[in-house]
Amino acid sequence: MSAATQTGLIPTGAVRHNEMSVFFAMAALLALAPFGIYPFFLMQAMCFALFACAFNLLIGYVGLLSFGHAMFFGFAGYIAAHFAKLGTIDFTIPLIGIGPHINLGPINPAWAILLAVIASAILGLLTGALAIRRQGIYFAMITLALSQMIYFFCLQAPFTHGEDGIQSVPQGRFLGLFDLSHQMTMYYVVLAIFLFGFFAIYRTINSPFGEILKAIRENEPRAISLGYKVDRYKLAAFVLSAALAGLAGGTKALVSQNASLTDVHWSMSGEVVLMTLLGGMGTVFGPVIGAVVIVAMQNYLAQYGQWVTVIQGIIFVACVLLFRKGIIGEIAAKLKTAL
Numbered sequence: 001m002s003a004a005t006q007t008g009l010i011p012t013g014a015v016r017h018n019e020m021s022v023f024f025a026m027a028a029l030l031a032l033a034p035f036g037i038y039p040f041f042l043m044q045a046m047c048f049a050l051f052a053c054a055f056n057l058l059i060g061y062v063g064l065l066s067f068g069h070a071m072f073f074g075f076a077g078y079i080a081a082h083f084a085k086l087g088t089i090d091f092t093i094p095l096i097g098i099g100p101h102i103n104l105g106p107i108n109p110a111w112a113i114l115l116a117v118i119a120s121a122i123l124g125l126l127t128g129a130l131a132i133r134r135q136g137i138y139f140a141m142i143t144l145a146l147s148q149m150i151y152f153f154c155l156q157a158p159f160t161h162g163e164d165g166i167q168s169v170p171q172g173r174f175l176g177l178f179d180l181s182h183q184m185t186m187y188y189v190v191l192a193i194f195l196f197g198f199f200a201i202y203r204t205i206n207s208p209f210g211e212i213l214k215a216i217r218e219n220e221p222r223a224i225s226l227g228y229k230v231d232r233y234k235l236a237a238f239v240l241s242a243a244l245a246g247l248a249g250g251t252k253a254l255v256s257q258n259a260s261l262t263d264v265h266w267s268m269s270g271e272v273v274l275m276t277l278l279g280g281m282g283t284v285f286g287p288v289i290g291a292v293v294i295v296a297m298q299n300y301l302a303q304y305g306q307w308v309t310v311i312q313g314i315i316f317v318a319c320v321l322l323f324r325k326g327i328i329g330e331i332a333a334k335l336k337t338a339l
């Protein structure tokens with residue numbers, strides 16, 4: 001057995017088998033859940049769970065704390081909503097008023113989500129190329145500043161409709177086959193997207209690429225001394241995380257049938273940090289549990305108005321004191337001790 005395996009850096013076959021068993025159990029549970037729980041709540045929870053998993057890929061496995069991940073989530077929502085409803089591309093040059101204006105008409109929701117993912121990946125490439133030049137709090141502050149720039153862009157850009165956002169987004173027929181206007185059809189399409197994104201993240205963190213990311217997180221100078229182009233790996237992870245956050249944001253825009261400034265605001269970046277820490281940073285299933293808990297509190301405690309934030313804060317403080325490694329992290333630690 002290698003030293004890496006002994007220290008727990010590389011999951012053993014038994015651990016991976018257990019994780020896959022939990023994955024299939026989660027998939028089965030989510031497939032049956034809409035028969036007993038409000039489907040719209042579950043769809044929102046899955047979108048935020050995928051967003052949290054994408055964020056966890058960056059902070060939990062690379063060690064990069066981004067305070068600006070809402071820019072990928074929210075911007076993707078605008079892109080998906082815009083093309084699903086209007087389908088226009090305007091290349092008119094400001095002030096001059098010259099340039100092509102292409103009207104494609106509303107396009108298939110699958111293509112709208114794909115365009116949202118591509119837009120988020122490009123945005124992640126541009127912002128990541130700037131942000132990864134710094135580490136620690138400087139990296140976090142740069143991502144926050146870039147996120148605020150995207151927020152003000154979304155506030156001023158004509159296609160986003162400012163504070164009104166994009167409303168009444170048509171759900172259409174996914175791939176021309178599945179009518180998303182039927183709630184259960186929409187639910188299972190969202191479930192398929194969530195499972196695809198989750199499995200993509202799982203395969204990434206358990207691939208040779210993922211092991212290099214963990215090595216960078218544990219000891220970056222040593223990874224550099226071994227000849228790895230650390231900045232390239234960080235940028236690749238940043239772009240992948242941005243693309244998956246975009247997948248979550250684009251899907252949420254179709255689920256809620258709107259795109260608004262709320263999803264691109266800095267507070268959304270704070271919420272995804274809260275979800276990840278609450279569930280368990282650096283764990284596979286922790287962000288999913290954290291997202292479900294936060295979304296559940298927002299939905300079922302809405303009657304308390306502004307006090308929801310206070311209640312969330314109290315619960316978060318209690319969880320930090322009682323579950324230092326997050327809910328899933330503590331459970332995994334207890335099971336490991338018991339075994």
